[in-house]
Amino acid sequence: MLIIPNLLLSTGAIVAIVVVAVVVIAIIAIVAWYITTMNWFRQTKVKVEEANSGIDVALTKRYDLLTKALAAVKGYAKHEAETLSKVIGMRTGNIKELSLDEKSKLNAELSELQRGINVVVEQYPQLKADTQFTLLQNQAADCEEQLQAARRVYNSNVSIFNQKRVTFPDSIVAKRIGFTKDLEFFKADEEKRQDVKFEF
Amino acid sequence: MIIEEKKIAELESLRQNLKKKAIIVLVIFIIITVVGIVLSLINFLNDDLPFTLFYIGFILIIIGVVGTLLGVNRINIKLINAFKNAFSGDYLKELYGEDYKTFPKQGLSLSYLMQSDVLRNPDRYTSKNLFVSTYKGIGIEGSDYVAEFIHTTTDAKGNTRRVTYSYPGKAYVFTFPRQFNNYFCCFEKDSKTEFYKSPSRKTEVEFESVDFNKKFNSYSSDDTFAFYLMTPQVQLSLLEFDELVDSKIVFVVDQNKLYVFMNSYSTKAKVSVFKKIDEKIVRNYLLELSIPLKLIDDFDVDKNKFLDQNLK
Numbered sequence: 001m002l003i004i005p006n007l008l009l010s011t012g013a014i015v016a017i018v019v020v021a022v023v024v025i026a027i028i029a030i031v032a033w034y035i036t037t038m039n040w041f042r043q044t045k046v047k048v049e050e051a052n053s054g055i056d057v058a059l060t061k062r063y064d065l066l067t068k069a070l071a072a073v074k075g076y077a078k079h080e081a082e083t084l085s086k087v088i089g090m091r092t093g094n095i096k097e098l099s100l101d102e103k104s105k106l107n108a109e110l111s112e113l114q115r116g117i118n119v120v121v122e123q124y125p126q127l128k129a130d131t132q133f134t135l136l137q138n139q140a141a142d143c144e145e146q147l148q149a150a151r152r153v154y155n156s157n158v159s160i161f162n163q164k165r166v167t168f169p170d171s172i173v174a175k176r177i178g179f180t181k182d183l184e185f186f187k188a189d190e191e192k193r194q195d196v197k198f199e200f
Numbered sequence: 201m202i203i204e205e206k207k208i209a210e211l212e213s214l215r216q217n218l219k220k221k222a223i224i225v226l227v228i229f230i231i232i233t234v235v236g237i238v239l240s241l242i243n244f245l246n247d248d249l250p251f252t253l254f255y256i257g258f259i260l261i262i263i264g265v266v267g268t269l270l271g272v273n274r275i276n277i278k279l280i281n282a283f284k285n286a287f288s289g290d291y292l293k294e295l296y297g298e299d300y301k302t303f304p305k306q307g308l309s310l311s312y313l314m315q316s317d318v319l320r321n322p323d324r325y326t327s328k329n330l331f332v333s334t335y336k337g338i339g340i341e342g343s344d345y346v347a348e349f350i351h352t353t354t355d356a357k358g359n360t361r362r363v364t365y366s367y368p369g370k371a372y373v374f375t376f377p378r379q380f381n382n383y384f385c386c387f388e389k390d391s392k393t394e395f396y397k398s399p400s401r402k403t404e405v406e407f408e409s410v411d412f413n414k415k416f417n418s419y420s421s422d423d424t425f426a427f428y429l430m431t432p433q434v435q436l437s438l439l440e441f442d443e444l445v446d447s448k449i450v451f452v453v454d455q456n457k458l459y460v461f462m463n464s465y466s467t468k469a470k471v472s473v474f475k476k477i478d479e480k481i482v483r484n485y486l487l488e489l490s491i492p493l494k495l496i497d498d499f500d501v502d503k504n505k506f507l508d509q510n511l512k
Contacts (some may be wrong), residue, residue, distance in 0.1 A: 051424075052421070054424050135510055138504055138508055138510070138511065139510070139511060141504065142504065142505060142508070143509045145428060145431075145505065146428055148427075148431075149425075149427035149428035150424050150427075151426050152408065152427045153424050153427050155408075155424045156406070156407070156408055156427075159408075
C-alpha cells in the first residue's frame with residue numbers, strides 16, 4: 001500500500017492510475033508523432049514547391065538568354081536563325097503556369113536550340129569572335145548547369161517525399177492529410193538520358 | 201614525368217650507406233642502454249653497492265634512448281633531404297611552372313583560414329612550408345599547420361593538469377576569378393575534431409549519391425548552389441580522391457575561394473633508411489606534390505563555372 005500524506009491508495013487504484021498514465025502518455029506520443037509527421041509532409045511539400053520555383057527561374061533565364069543569342073545569330077545568319085526559331089515556336093504566357101511535362105518539353109526544346117546555335121556559330125567565325133555573343137553563350141551554358149542543379153534538388157525532394165508517403169506508418173498520415181498520389185519528377189532531356197545509355 | 205631509374209639507384213645506394221651508419225648508431229646506443237639497465241638492476245638487487253651506481257645506470261638509459269632516437273632521426277633527415285633534392289625541383293617546375301615559390305619558414309595565417317567558417321580558434325597555432333603558385337588561372341596557396349588546444353583539469357585534491365591536444369594537417373586555398381554569393385562546405389565524416397566545426401547558419405544538404413552522403417556531411421546556404429557545385433561527376437571524383445589520400449578532408453567554397461583542409465595528414469611516401477627506395481615510393485611522393493592540381497581538376501575549378509567573372 002502506497003502512503004501519500006492524508007491519502008491511502010489501494011493497489012487497484014494504483015494500477016488504474018498507472019494504466020491511465022500509460023494511455024495518456026501513449027495518446028500524447030501518437031498525437032505528437034501525427035503532428036510532427038503532418039508538419040514534415042507539409043514542409044517537404046513547400047520545399048518541393050520552392051525547388052519547382054527554382055526550376056522556373058532557371059528555365060526563364062535560359063529561355064531569355066537563348067532568345068537573345070538567337071537574335072544575335074539573326075544578325076549574321078538570318079536564314080539559319082529563322083529555322084532555329086521554329087524549334088521553340090512562338091511562346092506566350094508565363095513559364096510558371098506550365099505543367100512539369102510542359103516545362104520538361106520546353107527544356108528539351110531549349111537544349112535543341114542551344115545545340116543548333118552552337119552548330120551555326122562554327123560556320124560563322126565573325127559570330128564566334130563577337131564578345132557579346134560569347135558572353136551570352138557562356139551564360140546560357142552556365143544557366144543550363146543551374147537548371148540541372150535545380151532539377152536535381154527538385155527530384156531529390158520529390159524522391160524523399162514519395163518514399164515517406166508510401167512507408168508505413170507515415171503513409172496513414174499522408175492519406176489523412178490528402179497526399180494520396182506520388183509527386184511528379186522533373187524529367188531529364190531525352191538527349192541527356194541518351195548520354196548515359198550503356199551499350200554492351 | 202619519367203622517373204629516372206639512375207636517380208632511384210643513386211638514392212638506394214645512399215640509403216644503404218646511411219643504413220649501415222644507422223645500424224652502428226643503433227648498436228652503440230642500445231649497448232649504452234643495456235649497460236644502464238644492467239647497472240640499475242645490479243644496484244637494485246644488491247643493497248651493499250653504493251646508490252650512485254643506480255644514478256649512473258639511469259643516466260646511461262636516458263643517453264641510450266635519446267641517442268638512438270636522435271641519431272637515427274638525423275640520418276633519416278639526410279636521406280629525406282637527398283630524396284627531396286633529387287625529385288622535387290625539376291618535378292615542381294614541370295608541374296607548376298616557373299611561378300612556383302616556397303617559403304619553408306612561413307605558413308598560411310590562422311585569420312586567413314578562419315574565413316572558411318569551419319575552424320575554431322585554437323590556443324596555439326603554427327604553420328610552415330608555405331608555397332604559392334598558379335595553375336590554369338587559379339591561385340594556389342598551401343602550407344602545413346598544427347593547431348593546439350590546451351585543456352586544464354583540476355582533480356579532487358586540487359592538483360591541476362594541463363593536457364595539450366595537437367591537430368596537425370595541410371591547408372590549401374585556391375583563388376578563382378568568379379565571386380559566388382553562396383557558401384558550401386562538406387566534411388568527411390569523423391573528421392570533426394576540436395579544430396573543425398560546422399559552419400554557422402547553414403543547412404545540411406543530402407545529395408542523390410548514397411555513397412557520397414555516407415562519406416561526407418554537406419552544408420550550404422542554398423541547396424541549389426550545393427547541387428550546382430557538386431555535380432555527380434565532382435562527387436565521384438572527390439570519393440576517388442578520398443581513397444587516394446590517408447587523411448580526413450574538408451572542402452569549403454566561399455566567395456572566390458576554395459579551402460581544402462586535410463587533417464591528421466600522414467603520407468604514403470615515407471622515406472626511411474630501413475625501407476627500400478623504389479619506384480612506388482617515388483610515385484607516391486610525386487603524387488602528393490601534385491595533390492593541389494588534382495584538387496583543381498577534381499573539383500572542376502578550372503571550368504568556366506569558376507573562371508568566368510561575368511556569370512551570375
